[in-house]
Amino acid sequence: MKFPTRFGVGEVRRDQQVARQCYKTAVMDKGKDKTLSIANVELIGDVEPERPQLVEEVLQVPLEEGYEERIIQVGSQLGEVENEELITFLRTNRDVFAWLGDEALRISPEVMVYKLSVDPLRPPTRQKKRNFAPERQQVIAEEVSKLLQAGFIREVHYSD
Structure with a gap:
């Protein structure tokens, strides 16, 4: 993210929280004679982004008996009746799901x-061949x- 400073344009990479904090500070201090301290900001650090967490736990339910890899996930906060109705509905309509291409x-x-x-009047353009790793x-x-x-x-x- 790029943001204005007294010395020119500042830039922060990879850490969105620090970038937002710097941007807010720059906007709030507009017109004041303050400099932004970026001494504690590691621009190329190993900051692991925080992954979003599930709102609720999910139950792993096999869609078909004998096919343990065909799993559906059902929310755990459903009532027992709704949960059973949903699983029954999904199992009766399992032909809608395609697990492999030939299905x-x-x-x-x-x-x-x-x-x-x-446009049929325009000649096609040949794309350059792409090379990939083996x-x-x-x-x-x-x-x-x-x-x-x-x-x-x-x-x-x-x-x-």
């Missing part, structure tokens, strides 16, 4: 296909092969 084959292409509205290249190839096997994508050849 979503029943979705109509009209829902998930996106068409670009491009580990990322392998992960990309695995994901593309999964999508090809599931029938979500297909290879298209364009003439030059």
Whole structure:
């Protein structure tokens, strides 16, 4: 964050609390002959950002018996009747959930296909080939092969 000081523009990186404090001080002291003390501010420190906490605990509920990796989370502050009704509803409608790509084959292409509205009179622009690290290249190839096997994508050849 950048903020005005008497000596020019001050800059604080990575710590939002310190940045907000400096900004408030700069705004409140506008017109006064004060300097901001940044002696105790570590600009490139190892400050771990505080992660937001859950509002309530959640219960891990298996959606199907025999598939322990298919877990849904239900709020723990629901009443017992509401909790049972919600779990029963989710289990009876479990066919809506797609855990793997090939489980979503029943979705109509009209829902998930996106068409670009491009001007047919303008020639397409060829993008520059992107180079990735070998580990990322392998992960990309695995994901593309999964999508090809599931029938979500297909290879298209364009003439030059």
